[in-house]
Amino acid sequence: MYHPAETRYDTMPYRRCGRSGLRLPAISLGLWHNFGSDTPHDLKRELCQAAFDNGITHFDLANNYGPPPGSAEEAFGEILKTEFAGFRDELIISSKAGYLMWPGPYGEFGSRKYLIASCDQSLKRMGLDYVDIFYSHRFDPETPLEETMGALDYIVRSGRALYVGISSYNSERTREAVAILNDLGTPCVIHQPSYNLLNRWVERDGLLETLEDLGIGSIAFTPLAQGMLTSKYLGGIPEGSRASQGKSLNKKLLSDEMVSRLQALNVIAEARGQTLAQMALAWVLRGERATTALIGASKVSQIEDCVGAVGKLDFTADELAAIDATAPDEKLVNLWARSSEEV
Numbered sequence: 001m002y003h004p005a006e007t008r009y010d011t012m013p014y015r016r017c018g019r020s021g022l023r024l025p026a027i028s029l030g031l032w033h034n035f036g037s038d039t040p041h042d043l044k045r046e047l048c049q050a051a052f053d054n055g056i057t058h059f060d061l062a063n064n065y066g067p068p069p070g071s072a073e074e075a076f077g078e079i080l081k082t083e084f085a086g087f088r089d090e091l092i093i094s095s096k097a098g099y100l101m102w103p104g105p106y107g108e109f110g111s112r113k114y115l116i117a118s119c120d121q122s123l124k125r126m127g128l129d130y131v132d133i134f135y136s137h138r139f140d141p142e143t144p145l146e147e148t149m150g151a152l153d154y155i156v157r158s159g160r161a162l163y164v165g166i167s168s169y170n171s172e173r174t175r176e177a178v179a180i181l182n183d184l185g186t187p188c189v190i191h192q193p194s195y196n197l198l199n200r201w202v203e204r205d206g207l208l209e210t211l212e213d214l215g216i217g218s219i220a221f222t223p224l225a226q227g228m229l230t231s232k233y234l235g236g237i238p239e240g241s242r243a244s245q246g247k248s249l250n251k252k253l254l255s256d257e258m259v260s261r262l263q264a265l266n267v268i269a270e271a272r273g274q275t276l277a278q279m280a281l282a283w284v285l286r287g288e289r290a291t292t293a294l295i296g297a298s299k300v301s302q303i304e305d306c307v308g309a310v311g312k313l314d315f316t317a318d319e320l321a322a323i324d325a326t327a328p329d330e331k332l333v334n335l336w337a338r339s340s341e342e343v
C-alpha cells in the first residue's frame with residue numbers, strides 16, 4: 001500500500017493562482033502522454049506517486065488524453081482509487097473539453113451540449129464527483145462565447161467543478177471570456193497557454209500582462225517544449241523518446257542548428273548549477289510570470305529532476321540576455337497556434 005512521503009510539502013512552493021484563493025505547486029504534472037493504454041499501468045502509478053511525494057498536488061487531464069482518448073482519465077481514476085484514496089482533498093485535478101472526442105457534430109469545440117456531456121464523461125472515467133478545475137480547451141470560432149462560458153458557469157453551479165479556466169485563448173478572446181464569466185458570477189481563475197523558451201507567443205500577444213491585469217493565474221504547458229529543453233536530445237534522438245515515436249514532437253524540429261542552440265543553452269544552465277530542464281522551468285516561472293509549469297514525464301527520474309528547478313528561480317540580467325540570444329522563437333513548436341493566434 002502506498003504511503004505518501006511525510007516530506008512532501010517541505011520544498012515545493014505553492015503559488016497563488018491570480019487573485020483567487022487557490023494555490024498551486026510551482027510544478028504540476030500533466031497526463032497528455034505516457035498515460036494511455038500503450039504505457040504499463042505500474043509506470044503510471046509510479047509517476048503519480050513520485051509527483052505527489054515531491055509536492056506536486058496538481059494533476060492535469062483532458063477528455064482526449066490517451067491513446068485511445070479517455071484512457072488517461074480511466075488510468076488516473078484507477079490510481080485515485082488504489083493509491084490516493086483518502087487524499088482527494090490534497091489534490092487539484094483538472095480536465096478539459098474542446099478537441100475531438102466523439103464522432104458527429106457534438107463531440108468537439110465549445111457548445112453547451114458538448115462541454116456538459118464531456119464533463120460528465122470525464123467524471124465517470126475518473127470516478128469523481130467533481131473536478132477542481134474544468135477548462136474550455138480551445139476557443140471555438142463558431143459557437144457564441146456566451147454559450148461556451150455559460151456552460152462553464154453551469155458546470156460550476158451544478159457541482160461538477162470548483163473553478164473554471166480557458167486554454168490557448170489569446171488576449172482579446174480572454175478579455176471577452178472573462179467579462180462574460182464575471183457577469184455570470186463564476187470567475188475565470190486560470191489560463192493554460194503553451195509557453196517555453198522556444199515558443200513565446202504569449203509574449204508577442206501580451207497575454208501575461210492581460211492575465212496580470214485581470215487577476216488570473218496561469219499554468220504554462222509544454223514548458224520543456226515536449227522534451228527539447230532537456231538534456232535528452234543534446235547528442236541525437238534517443239530510442240523511445242517522444243521525438244522517436246512519430247507522435248506530437250516532429251523530429252524535424254531537432255535540426256543540427258537547433259541542437260547546437262540547445263547545447264549552448266545547456267552551457268548556460270550548467271553555469272547556473274542547473275540541468276537544462278531545470279533552467280527551462282525556472283525561466284517560465286521567473287518573476288511569477290506563470291503560476292505553475294505543467295510538465296509531462298515518462299520516467300520518475302524526470303520528475304525528480306524537474307522539481308529541482310524550484311531551488312533557483314531567479315536570473316541575472318546577463319543570463320536572460322544570453323538565453324534570449326541563444327533560444328530561437330520557433331513558430332513550429334507552437335502546435336496550438338490555430339486556437340490562439342489565428343482567430
Ligand SMILES: NC(=O)c1ccc[n+]([C@@H]2O[C@H](COP(=O)([O-])OP(=O)(O)OC[C@H]3O[C@@H](n4cnc5c(N)ncnc54)[C@H](OP(=O)(O)O)[C@@H]3O)[C@@H](O)[C@H]2O)c1
Nearest residue numbers: 030031032221222224225226227230241242295296302305
Ligand atoms: N491545453 C492544451 O492544449 C495542452 C496541450 C499540450 C499539453 N498540455 C498539458 O501540458 C502537459 C505537459 O505537456 P508535455 O508533456 O508536452 O510537457 P513537457 O514538460 O514540455 O515535455 C514532457 C517530456 O519531456 C521529457 N522530459 C521531462 N522531464 C525531463 C527531464 N528532466 N529530463 C529529460 N527529459 C525530460 C519527457 O520526454 P520523453 O517522453 O521523450 O521521455 C517528457 O515526456 C500535458 O500533459 C498536458 O497536461 C495541454
